[in-house]
Amino acid sequence: MMKAMKQVMMGVVIVLGLFGSAWGADSPPEDTAGVEEKAAAPAPETPEVLFRGLEAKRLALEERAEAIRLEEKKLKELKAELEESREALETLRQQIETSLSRLEVKEKAVNEVQRLEEAKRIKQLVKLYSSMKPKQAAAIVDKMDIVIAERLFMNLKGEVAGKILAYVEQPKAARISERLAETLDDLPEVK
Numbered sequence: 001m002m003k004a005m006k007q008v009m010m011g012v013v014i015v016l017g018l019f020g021s022a023w024g025a026d027s028p029p030e031d032t033a034g035v036e037e038k039a040a041a042p043a044p045e046t047p048e049v050l051f052r053g054l055e056a057k058r059l060a061l062e063e064r065a066e067a068i069r070l071e072e073k074k075l076k077e078l079k080a081e082l083e084e085s086r087e088a089l090e091t092l093r094q095q096i097e098t099s100l101s102r103l104e105v106k107e108k109a110v111n112e113v114q115r116l117e118e119a120k121r122i123k124q125l126v127k128l129y130s131s132m133k134p135k136q137a138a139a140i141v142d143k144m145d146i147v148i149a150e151r152l153f154m155n156l157k158g159e160v161a162g163k164i165l166a167y168v169e170q171p172k173a174a175r176i177s178e179r180l181a182e183t184l185d186d187l188p189e190v191k
Contacts, residue, residue, distance in 0.1 A: 126155045129164065138167030146172075150179045 045053075129137045129152060141149050141164060153161045153176055165173050 122151050122155050125152050130156065130160050134160075134163040135167045137164045141176075142169050142172055146175055146179065149176050150183065153180055154183060 125148075129140075141152070144152075149172075153165065156164070165176065168176065
């Protein structure tokens with residue numbers, strides 16, 4: 001391919017050289033006044049100079065084509081790396097989602113166990129306070145955390161809760177009553 005290209009370029013140079021000398025033969029006789037101008041003008045390019053120029057351009061184009069091929073190769077490699085990274089991230093995302101789902105299931109199970117245990121303890125407290133004398137139960141409720149007292153009174157029968165609450169110190173009894181009223185507001189209406 002390169003030989004054929006060189007032969008074609010040589011042929012072009014030879015043809016240009018032949019026409020150049022033929023054009024020179026037909027040109028009118030030189031003016032002696034214009035000799036100084038021609039000496040200052042650049043010399044016409046010879047076929048050898050033309051060939052060297054074309055060869056230099058060809059080499060520059062080949063270098064550029066090689067640089068483009070290298071860039072394309074780099075881009076393909078980067079694209080492959082990017083695709084691998086994307087796939088790895090997708091796999092990681094799926095693993096995280098699976099782990100989160102498992103964690104949610106475990107958390108729900110733990111919460112349910114805790115809720116059942118708490119309900120069991122409250123049920124035991126209800127039994128205990130229901131069997132106590134109201135005045136004794138009220139003395140304990142006075143020192144009890146308000147949240148626990150609220151849960152206790154929510155689960156006591158109305159008559160028992162009323163008897164105990166009558167002996168609880170008034171400020172604490174008022175707070176317990178307010179909290180019970182707020183909790184009841186959250187429940188659906190009974191018709």
